[in-house]
Each structure stands twice: as structure tokens, then as C-alpha cells.
Amino acid sequence: xxxxLAMVAAAGLVAVLLTxxxxxxSADGQITIKFxxxxxxxxxxxxxxxxxxxxxxxxxxxxxxxxxYPNGQLYGDNEEMEALQANNVQLISPSITKLVGxxxxxxxxxxxxxxxxxxxxxxxxxxxxxxxxxxxxxxQNVQSLAVWENGFKQWVNSDKPLKKPEDFKGLKFxxxxxxxxxxxxxxxxxxxxxxxxxxxxxxxxxGTVDGTENTFxxxxxxxxxxVQKYMTVxxxxxxxxxxxxxxxxxNSLPDDVKPKIEEAMKEATEYENSLADDLNQExxxxxxxxxxxxxxxxxxxxxxxxxxxxxxxxxxEKVIGKEILEGARK
Numbered sequence: 001x002x003x004x005l006a007m008v009a010a011a012g013l014v015a016v017l018l019t020x021x022x023x024x025x026s027a028d029g030q031i032t033i034k035f036x037x038x039x040x041x042x043x044x045x046x047x048x049x050x051x052x053x054x055x056x057x058x059x060x061x062x063x064x065x066x067x068x069y070p071n072g073q074l075y076g077d078n079e080e081m082e083a084l085q086a087n088n089v090q091l092i093s094p095s096i097t098k099l100v101g102x103x104x105x106x107x108x109x110x111x112x113x114x115x116x117x118x119x120x121x122x123x124x125x126x127x128x129x130x131x132x133x134x135x136x137x138x139x140q141n142v143q144s145l146a147v148w149e150n151g152f153k154q155w156v157n158s159d160k161p162l163k164k165p166e167d168f169k170g171l172k173f174x175x176x177x178x179x180x181x182x183x184x185x186x187x188x189x190x191x192x193x194x195x196x197x198x199x200x201x202x203x204x205x206x207g208t209v210d211g212t213e214n215t216f217x218x219x220x221x222x223x224x225x226x227v228q229k230y231m232t233v234x235x236x237x238x239x240x241x242x243x244x245x246x247x248x249x250x251n252s253l254p255d256d257v258k259p260k261i262e263e264a265m266k267e268a269t270e271y272e273n274s275l276a277d278d279l280n281q282e283x284x285x286x287x288x289x290x291x292x293x294x295x296x297x298x299x300x301x302x303x304x305x306x307x308x309x310x311x312x313x314x315x316x317e318k319v320i321g322k323e324i325l326e327g328a329r330k
Contacts, residue, residue: 031064031257035091036080038072044217044279045093045148045241046070048272055264060257085141090249093148093241097178103136105320110180112236112309113302114328118149118277121238129327138247145262146243146269150215151280152235156228157211158204161295163232165308174200174212183312197222204228215239217276220283225290233284233296236305243269 035053039045053066075083080092081101099106108114115121124130125147134144155162159171169189175181177194185192195203203209205227212224218239219225243265253261288294297305317325 029063031253033064033066033091033261034069034074034089035066035093036069036072036074036083036089037093038077038080039070041068041070044150044272044276047275048148048268049093051271052264052268055267056261059260059264064257064261081142084244084246087246087249089246091145091243091245093243095150096147096240096242097176099137099242100178102140102142103133105133105136105324107178107180107316108133108320108325108328109238109240110178110184111313111316111320111325111328112184113234113306115152115238117235118273121149121240122147122273124328125240125242127327129324133324134242137244141247142244143247143250144242145245145265148241148243148269148272149276150239150241151217151276153213153215153237153239154219154234155211155213155232155236156219156224156230156292158207158227158229159210161230161232161293162211163295163297163301164304171210172208174203174209180312180316183315184309187309187312200224201227213237216280216283216287220286225287225292229293231287231292231294233294234302234305235297 033056035049037045037049041047041050049068049070053068056064056066069089072080074080074089075092077094077098080089080094081098083089084092096106096109115124125134130147137143155173157171157173160167162168165188168185172191172193173185174195175185175192176197182192193203193209195209200212201222201224204212204224211228211230212219213236214222214224219228250258313325313329
């Protein structure tokens with residue numbers, strides 16, 4: 001009898017552990033979704049994740065519970081994708097650049113002066129070519145649900161105003177790791193150094209690099225205005241996130257539940273995109289108020305940069321795919 005009780009207890013423990021590691025359906029039919037991300041709760045992505053939780057639980061009358069884990073509490077940047085594939089979490093929202101490891105065509109996100117505005121970004125990712133790229137993830141047991149915007153990248157530096165391609169010659173910039181970003185600065189006669197985001201302020205302060213690229217909000221909240229004198233508003237590149245789910249988990253959702261989750265995701269996406277734009281504009285003003293000298297590229301200056309980067313488009317056609325690249329540009 002004791003042996004039987006022990007076996008029952010062990011089976012119960014295994015069930016509890018399985019539920020704790022991943023989402024699933026409990027005995028009373030309640031579904032649990034674990035949403036893991038690596039930013040603070042008050043960042044646009046963090047607030048949108050919380051908004052999604054509230055919307056899902058409201059729309060499903062509590063049948064679906066969403067547990068949000070911010071700040072990498074469960075998994076860090078380098079771990080969350082494997083955790084999603086194993087269904088240890090059901091939702092993550094990494095930078096789209098993180099998908100290059102699955103398919104080099106995702107390098108398209110770093111191509112300079114590709115997107116004109118936020119509408120262009122959403123049109124591409126929600127259209128034929130963007131969805132074709134995301135569909136390639138399904139063979140990895142991963143699929144996309146939405147693109148959450150962070151914003152356009154700008155340039156800051158401590159040396160001089162950057163108004164034309166020649167102004168970059170001889171300068172050194174901090175970048176995320178990536179062949180496109182390295183090629184971008186090489187094309188301008190400048191250097192590119194991959195430095196962790198959290199170490200960038202010190203690198204700028206100590207002169208290890210002359211400048212960097214990022215969104216208004218990312219730069220202002222990291223206080224780059226304290227160590228950088230000049231900013232060029234160029235809208236030359238993007239930093240955006242993709243909300244990913246585990247394909248097997250997604251396909252297992254009941255037919256009366258999945259549409260409600262999709263509806264919640266759509267509303268959370270609209271909320272996040274609006275919030276990201278507002279915070280970027282607020283940060284832009286703060287940087288100007290802090291004394292950063294701002295130059296906004298004119299249409300003619302933008303065309304000079306586009307011309308300077310044209311060889312990059314020819315060089316990366318084979319990697320990204322000519323049809324996808326041209327589809328994005330058009």
C-alpha cells in the first residue's frame with residue numbers, strides 16, 4: 001500500500017513540475033500561458049505584455065491565465081528561444097535581429113534606409129514577404145503573432161555634426177553584432193565595434209568609440225546625452241520586436257479560445273506601437289533640452305546616404321534574397 005501511495009505521489013509531483021515548466025491545461029480546464037521577456041515592466045514591451053495579459057484574461061473570462069515574467073526572470077536573451085521551442089514558455093518577444101541565427105535573410109532588418117516610416121514597417125512584416133520570412137520559423141516549432149515597434153535608429157557622436165557620408169570617415173561606432181552593421185560603417189569609411197548594450201555608456205564616456213546608433217528612447221534612458229554632443233536624426237534603421245509562440249502549443253488551443261487571444265494580441269500591439277512612438281518623441285525632446293546639438297537630414301542629404309549604401313544592397317541580395325529585398329524597398 002505504501003509503495004502504491006508513493007507512486008501516486010511521485011506521479012502528482014511530475015504533473016506539478018510539468019505544469020510549472022510550461023503552459024498547459026489544468027484539471028478544471030484553465031489554460032496557462034507564460035510570457036517571458038528581458039526588459040523592465042515599465043518599458044513599452046513590458047507594458048504591452050501586461051496589457052496583453054489583462055486583455056486575454058478579460059476576453060476569456062479567466063479561462064486563460066497569462067503569467068508575465070519581465071527582466072529575464074525566467075530566461076535571458078540567449079536562452080529564451082530554446083525555452084520557447086521546448087514549450088517551457090509559450091510567448092517571448094525578442095528583437096527581430098535575434099532571428100538571424102535561424103535564417104540569414106532576417107538581416108534585412110539592419111539594412112540602412114530601407115523603411116520610410118512606421119506604416120512601411122508594418123506593411124512589410126504583415127505582407128507577403130514579411131510573412132514568408134516568419135513562416136520559415138515554423139519548421140523550428142516557432143511562429144510569429146505580431147511585430148511590436150521600438151522605433152527608428154539615429155546617430156549620436158562626440159566629434160562633429162554628421163550631415164553627409166564623408167563626415168563618418170575615420171570615426172568609430174558602437175553597434176550590435178552583425179555583418180550588415182559592420183558593412184554599413186565600412187561603406188562610410190568608419191569603424192564598427194560590437195559592444196554590449198549595458199557597456200555602451202562607459203565606452204562613449206571613455207572615448208573607446210566616437211558614437212553609436214539607437215532609438216531616441218534607448219539613448220535618452222541610457223543618458224547618452226551626458227557624453228555625446230551631436231545627434232543626427234536620420235531614421236536610417238529599425239529596432240523592432242517580434243512576439244513568438246510555440247507552434248505545437250498554439251495549434252493545441254481550443255477553437256473558442258484562440259480567436260480571443262488573437263484579438264487581445266492585436267489590441268496589445270496597437271497599444272505598444274503607440275506607446276513606443278510617444279516615448280521616443282518624449283526622449284527626443286529631453287535630449288534636445290539637455291543641450292545635444294541636433295541635425296535633421298534633409299531629403300537631399302538622405303538621398304546622398306542612400307546612394308552611398310547602394311553597393312550594400314547588391315552585396316546582400318544573395319543572403320537576404322533579391323525578391324524579398326526589392327519587395328521591401330517597393
